[in-house]
Amino acid sequence: MKGDWPLPLKMPLVGGHEGAGIVVAKGDMASGIEIGDHAGIKWLNGSCLACEFCKTADEPLCAEQKLSGYTVDGTFQQYAIGKAAHVIKLPKDVAFDAIAPILCAGITVYKGLKESGARPGQTIAIVGAGGGLGSLAQQYAKAMGLRVIAIDGGDEKRSMCEQLGSEAYVDFTTSKDLVADVKAVTPEGLGAHAVLLLAASEKPFQQAVSYARPRGAIVAIGLPANAFLKAPVFESVIKMINIKGSYVGNRQDGVEAVDFFTRGLIKAPFKTASLEDLPKVFELMEQGKIAGRYVLKMPE
Structure with a gap:
């Protein structure tokens, strides 16, 4: 060769x-x-x-x-x-x-966690936590000293996320108010320090700003087809939200x-x-x- x-x-x-x-x-x-x-x-x-x-x-x-x-x-x-x-x-x-x-999957989510800037002891919400990317993201997050809120749907994924050590699991298929439910399981109810978006649908990309805490970081990794990442300008500005994309490492x-x-x-x-x-x-x-x-x- x-x-x-x-x-x-x-x-x-x-x-x-x-x-x-x-x-x-x-x-x-x-x-x-x-x-x-x-x-x-x-x-x-x-x-x-x-x-x-x-x-x-x-x-x-x-x-x-x-x-x-x-x-x-x-x-x-x-x-x-x-x-x-x-x-x-x-x-x-x-x-x-x-x-x-x-x-x-491992390298991709590890890079995203680094890009989030989340520090040990802080809370990260992982959307799509029960999938191939999410199951690894939870473990890397734990190994990096982060507190994990898992967001996904179904009992099988709940069981897996709990076994992987997530502090809380929010089921989007049964939640009547996802934003309120996520904030309720964060310290002081202020929202997550960082959000890792691994979902394959568009809606989670529109919700993240609402449950990220002030100065929180939102990292888009998932690639739902023909989707747009939209955020309310007023809330994003007054909360000083950092929205970014993360590719592979x-x-x-x-x-x-x-x-x-x-x-x-x-x-x-x-x-x-x-x-x-x-x-x-x-x-x-x-x-x-x-x-x-x-x-x-x-x-x-």
Whole structure:
């Protein structure tokens, strides 16, 4: 192989954008990774490493970014290519299926928590807390010393969120006043210091300002189709609300997110399925019936 592209062997795979495997070949200029190493491929498959964004640790904003499963072939296959500078070297004693969700969902929510500016002891409301992103966001938040309010729907997700250590669970399917219910479980009823929006529908993006406390931060991560992030100007101004978007993490964010996992602080709730089961998994996803994450195992 030419250049700095290693070729990991794919084993368990998640979402088509990320996966973990064994390096079976490498480019003649690839460094920091060797054949036989265990490595992870992320959504951000590669970037130019020379532009202003890359040089200031904002590689996901690079105009020449390569995205797994979008602009380059993804990981719904037995072999996949990743740029050496962007793959993450993994400890060999870590199970591929267990760490695979960290390489996309884990890094994404970890970055969002950092972007929120929430400090240890403060409260963060996680909308979509029972999903693949949310289940990891709760654990990272707890590991970072934050107090978690989980917002989602249904008893299965309530049970999972409680097991993950959320201090309160607000069920949007049964709540008659979501804003009041969220504020009621925050210190002094003033609202959450930060809100992490992981939902796949638009309405939660319109509600967040109302239950964020003054000087609170709202971080949009979820990508509901054709949705808009709207907020009342008066309330946003007088409460000095900070509204921002957060994309995937940079290379260092990836290293840190994996380190939380290898230290035993994060356990991704997942189920394993074969590639043939993918259509059924998509159906469950569309119906909002997946708690945690699905890992697809490729045929050997």
